[in-house]
Amino acid sequence: MNTIAMQFLSGLTSAMFLFLLAAGLSLIFGVSRVINVSHGAFYMLGAYLLVTVGRLTTLDATGFVLLAIVGSILVGLFGGLLEILILRHVYKGGMLFVALVTFGMLAVIEETAKIIWGAELTTATKPASLEGAAQVFGGALPHYNIMLITAGLLLALGVWAVVEKTRFGLLIRAASMDREMLSALGIDVPRVFTVTFAFGAGLAGLAGILAAPMVSISPSMGSSIIIEAFAVVVIGGLGSLPGSLLGAFIVGEALAFGILALPGLALVMVYLLMAIILILRPEGLLGGKAS
Amino acid sequence: MARMAARTALAALGIALTWGAQAQTPTGKPIVIGMIAEQSGPLGFYGQETTRSAQIFVDQMNAKGGLLGRPVRLIVRDSKTAVNEAVRQARDLALSENVDFLLHSISSAECVGIGNVATQAKKILFSACGNDDFTTKSGGRYIFRIPNIVARTQGFAAADYAAQKLQNAGNRYYLIAHDFAAGRAIMELFKTRIKEINPKVEIIGEAWPKLNEASYAPFITAMTEAKPDVVSYFFAFGLPFWQQSASYELGKRFPLVSSYWGGSDEMQTLPRNSIPVGAVMGGLPWYAIDGEANKTFVELYRKTYNKPPLTAAYLVLLNLEALKAGIEKAGTIETEKVADTLPGMEFNSVLGPVKIRKFDNQGTTPLWTGRAAWDETLNTGVLTDILKLPTEVYLPSEEEVKKLRQ
Incomplete structure (x- = not known):
């Protein structure tokens, strides 16, 4: 019983880690139909923000939270700027072309990061108050994992509130349903795209800051993780935020319990799951019918 | 990058000044070593380190009068941690650049493919990869590896x-x-x-x-x-x-x-x-490594890059030390003569004495x-x-x- 509960909690940690990344990806796709390959670059920038600040000063828990907020806003602004300077001009090239452009953006940002921070692997330190572990169900659950689970759930709630309860959310939902109609109603659709892209990039930056103390940091760290985040988005249904949360949950827990039953299959677990779900429901778990 | 180059140059200059008194300036056609390293991609961390190590070894050699009195030049190509790119770069170095020797960094996926290129082009290749096959199944006359990290x-x-x-x-x-x-x-x-x-x-x-x-x-x-x-x-x-x-x-x-x-x-x-x-x-x-040779290497490495060397730096250094010893013993850079000299040779490495096994050209490092x-x-x-x-x-x-x- 305890083993199962512990495994569930560690699965939840993996799930939140994936959701933080998948949320922005899904949001951007839902609104502007952009498969944003450069998402990984914003994630990487978030991580390097923590590295850079961590080298200058020792962060306590408050400083860490503050950095997470300010850092994700900065990364978001940078994302918005790139959308205005580059993406806005290529949307009409079609989905594949835009995806290729974002791939180019990823390469340029990664190479620039290499010039600034070097190609070496580096690590970030977490605040001292988030060290250590709590005793739960007779096992250890690191404080940092508890923080990650909480942050993921809060973020899910926050993004849901923005999408469902605000005017900007209304525009996002409208844009994902019928862009022409929205434009005809006199809404500045390009601005909705820019703000959404910035919001999504900010979420990636936040994911990077929160993940930084748990991973090895290098300029190419984003490109390796992004495939898994895409898998989560596809499982949940492209463009659906609740879908991404559900997708992340299923992937995290499937991995956690899958490795107990079939340890040799951890490598393919996510993709196997994706294949099965796509066969049964091609639009993903909570995705609308492809238009 | 520029800072690193400047540091390297400064260190090289320092060594040149120290050694200038007793060492001859190398003259003649440079001996060219073509290196394939994972400077970017997932193994970029190691590729950068192996390149640094190779560069200071070559700089040091030149500062001490070169190899057989000739200057040594290192050409580094990025494999991007991808096998096909590594093989393409190796082929280019061997055939277009016509380098004298090939040197590879550490990727276990890349070394066998590069080994095939070396064998076809009849160029001596040293790699520091951990792939067992490199000196066994895929080994051969021109294939060498000194570090034993298989x-x-x-x-x-x-x-x-x-x-x-x-x-x-x-x-x-x-x-x-x-x-x-x-x-x-x-x-x-x-x-x-x-x-x-x-x-x-x-x-x-x-x-x-x-x-x-x-x-x-x-x-x-x-x-x-x-x-x-x-x-x-x-x-x-x-x-x-x-x-x-x-x-x-x-x-x-x-x-x-x-x-x-x-x-x-x-x-x-x-x-x-x-x-x-x-x-x-x-x-x-x-x-933890004993001996004067290591002390000198660590000091030089620190002076040049402002940090101590990693294991990856030693792996490439061992290969270059063997190549240098082999060329000096053979008294020539002619591939066939060096390939005859290296197997069975013993030399003093940064880790102490090392033997190159006669039948598979594999070094015996601890x-x-x-x-x-x-x-x-x-x-x-x-x-x-x-x-x-x-x-x-x-x-x-x-x-x-x-x-x-x-």
């Missing part, structure tokens, strides 16, 4: 360390390794060896996270819940695992044992609170295996309680090599 060595060294130092820990073993060719091979070799030494050993569970695993929490929980006596592990990159497992204090629950050569490098990179104190791992730790700890004086993670295992016994015999090459 899967057999890493798997057997871990088992020997466990047998010698952890015999009281218990017999219930749990295995965790990255799911790729080397990970699978090393765990298999570990299992075979440990069961040979101690037949009572029982494998109670296994876990195979993927190479780029982002979240190790489920793996760590599954491992601790299995309540093993000893955990044997192997990682291509251990940093995320160590970062994420720190709060679980695994070292207090069970010994972790491995001899993966990246271990010592990772301890030099991790923040203090993530050091897995007590975990057993391998490498060539600069602070591997350091020890426990992770934090060192206050050095202000970095280190290996302590080190066993310097003479790894020659782990290498395949002449008959085995012959059989593999058939």
